[in-house]
Amino acid sequence: MPRPRQPGRHRRPEPLVAPEDAPALVLAVPGTPSSATRSLADEVVSIARSELPGLDARIGHLEGDDEFPSLTSVLAHAAEERTVRFEQARAAGLDVKEPDGPVAVVVPLLAGPDSALLRQVRQAVMDSRVAAELTDVLGPHPLLAEGLHVRLSEAGLARADRARLFTVATAADGIILASVGGDEAVQAAGITGMLLAARLAVPVMAAALDQEGSIASVAEQLRGSGSQQLALAPYLIGPEIDASLIEEAAKEAGCSAAEALGPYPAIGKLALAKYTTALGIAPQQAQSTPAH
Numbered sequence: 001m002p003r004p005r006q007p008g009r010h011r012r013p014e015p016l017v018a019p020e021d022a023p024a025l026v027l028a029v030p031g032t033p034s035s036a037t038r039s040l041a042d043e044v045v046s047i048a049r050s051e052l053p054g055l056d057a058r059i060g061h062l063e064g065d066d067e068f069p070s071l072t073s074v075l076a077h078a079a080e081e082r083t084v085r086f087e088q089a090r091a092a093g094l095d096v097k098e099p100d101g102p103v104a105v106v107v108p109l110l111a112g113p114d115s116a117l118l119r120q121v122r123q124a125v126m127d128s129r130v131a132a133e134l135t136d137v138l139g140p141h142p143l144l145a146e147g148l149h150v151r152l153s154e155a156g157l158a159r160a161d162r163a164r165l166f167t168v169a170t171a172a173d174g175i176i177l178a179s180v181g182g183d184e185a186v187q188a189a190g191i192t193g194m195l196l197a198a199r200l201a202v203p204v205m206a207a208a209l210d211q212e213g214s215i216a217s218v219a220e221q222l223r224g225s226g227s228q229q230l231a232l233a234p235y236l237i238g239p240e241i242d243a244s245l246i247e248e249a250a251k252e253a254g255c256s257a258a259e260a261l262g263p264y265p266a267i268g269k270l271a272l273a274k275y276t277t278a279l280g281i282a283p284q285q286a287q288s289t290p291a292h
Contacts, residue, residue: 018054021085024078024104025057025275026071026132028124030117031239033061033068040238040263041109047268048275055272058104062120071106071121075128079103102133105278107271110137111144111235111261112188114181135274139235140188143266145195148177148233151258157231158200170256174227175204176218178249178257179235182208189235196233203227206235209245219253230255237261 025048029041038059045057058078064070069077082099089096108121118137125132138144152158156170175196179189189206197204203225207218215232222230232250238260250257261267 016052018052018056019281021082021099022056023102023133023279025055025271026074026078026104026106027057027059027271028071028106028108028121029059029061029239030063030109030114030120031241032063033065037061037239038068043263044109044268044271047263047265048272051269051272052276055275060106060124062117062124071124072128075104075106075125075130075132079128079130102131104130104132105275106132106134107274108135108137109237109267109271110240111139111237112179112181112185112192113137114185114240117181117240133278135278138237138267138270138274140191140195141266141270142195143270144192144235144261145199147261147264147266148192148196148235148258149199150264151261152200152231152233155231155256155258157233157256157258170229172227172229172231172255173202174222174225174230175200175202176215176222176230176232176249176253176255177204177206177235178209178215178232178246179206180208180210180240182211185235186214192235204233209234209241209249215249215252219255232257234258234260237267 027041027045029037031037041059045059048057049055058074060071060074061068062071082103086096086099106125108118110117121134125134149158153160157172159171177189177193179185186206186208193204193206203222205218205222208214219230230253232253232255234246246257
């Protein structure tokens, strides 16, 4: 028999909502804008909004144009809107304080560090002349290792479960974790790679897509240590590079490749976590304002 509903403290808690007048979360999207990258970014901010209703989440492209707003213009627009809201409230006779603190928290849509892209983000923030806080990139993080595992299993290159209750004939016994951003990115990817190796119980080594010979060298090392069937896992969200580079790297390594992380649900959650951490508010503290 179903248990009866419990009154009082056993009721479901009120849903969390973003604090009133909180800064905007602005997702900084790298790469050449396209409808595909915009769709991906839309899914990421949709996930973030579902985790924190009332969140003002926006998308700014590093290489924006008339169709895809640039990060600089999105930040300027957010600042302008906040000023208008304040002036309207004051004109209505409300006792409101002039807004202080950041207008926005900028979260780079990057799994790992890429100094060239992060310089672009910082420059765009400076060009906007808006008080904005810039967070770290999304990784390394266990949720990214989970996402990589899912993408590999979707491509038939890894077992979907950890318990190995069934086998996959094409499952790889060595993983090349492909990053962009040079040595710093390879080191950061290596941390997530250790988490992925623990999940799959196979060796995982990080390599750089943007360093000549890096992919081939790591493939050789894995084969030299006994791996027979390799797979390439892009430690990327997607917009950072041309997708053809992943295909070329897989050919160079002589193996199959999984899809990039894309709008995996964890990406939206990690973006929101960067936002709440920057503001010093834990998600459980983001309560709605009491009704008057």
